[in-house]
Amino acid sequence: MPERGIGDNGNFADLFFASILDPEANVRRLTAIQAEGFRAASELVDRFVRMANSASNGMKEPKEPRVDAAAEGADGNGTGRAVVEPLLQSWLSITDQFLRGSTRLVDETREGPARLDLEKVEAQGTLELESASPGCARGEVWLHNRGLGNLGDIRLRCSELLAHDGHVISAAAIQFDPEMVPMPGRSSRGVSVKVLVDQEVPPARYCGTLLAEGFPDLAIPVTVTVRAPAS
Numbered sequence: 001m002p003e004r005g006i007g008d009n010g011n012f013a014d015l016f017f018a019s020i021l022d023p024e025a026n027v028r029r030l031t032a033i034q035a036e037g038f039r040a041a042s043e044l045v046d047r048f049v050r051m052a053n054s055a056s057n058g059m060k061e062p063k064e065p066r067v068d069a070a071a072e073g074a075d076g077n078g079t080g081r082a083v084v085e086p087l088l089q090s091w092l093s094i095t096d097q098f099l100r101g102s103t104r105l106v107d108e109t110r111e112g113p114a115r116l117d118l119e120k121v122e123a124q125g126t127l128e129l130e131s132a133s134p135g136c137a138r139g140e141v142w143l144h145n146r147g148l149g150n151l152g153d154i155r156l157r158c159s160e161l162l163a164h165d166g167h168v169i170s171a172a173a174i175q176f177d178p179e180m181v182p183m184p185g186r187s188s189r190g191v192s193v194k195v196l197v198d199q200e201v202p203p204a205r206y207c208g209t210l211l212a213e214g215f216p217d218l219a220i221p222v223t224v225t226v227r228a229p230a231s
Helices: 013-019 023-056 079-110
Strands: 114-117 121-124 127-132 135-146 153-158 174-177 180-182 187-197 204-212 215-227
Touching: 023 079, 079 121, 079 127, 079 174, 121 215, 135 215, 153 174, 153 187, 180 187
Parallel strands: 114 135, 127 215
Antiparallel strands: 114 121, 127 135, 135 187, 153 180, 153 204, 174 187, 204 215
């Protein structure tokens, strides 16, 4: 059978989504961002040091230091403070920006969407859904096959969802679209999850487990929060 190119089945888009949802790739991006930030900060420090040196060059040293020299700066005329204060403010600003950006990226990598890595046999995230009663809770789970081999069609299953008081949402009320997910090599697929909540389901938090057929070591927690109907 002839091999198909990247664009034949939308695999280019699949690779794109696989790349942005890859935790390892996100960590590499974070490392690169931090390195770039420290490089920029170092260049800024060097520039201010050169400014300080050029500002002090050619200035005549006083024979006796003034009493208030420490308050005005190292050279006794305020030049030191004028150079050092912008340096510190700029350095602190750059550090703060990169730390905030790094924190956001780490949080996105750690939390992210619910996903199953079929090639590494790893599960990450929690499928958290909400719905009024009656209503329909919707969400999405991602399947990734980063290997070269074709894993065939994958079927997702979900247990019944149990509340603290014993009330149950049946597994039959949980639907997946598509029901069978083809997973060729180097591909990612998003699967829509829909939970039908009828009027007999009381408000509560219902918990269960999502599984992938043929992968007994993969499981994702599922929670459905059912709210009281709007009055």
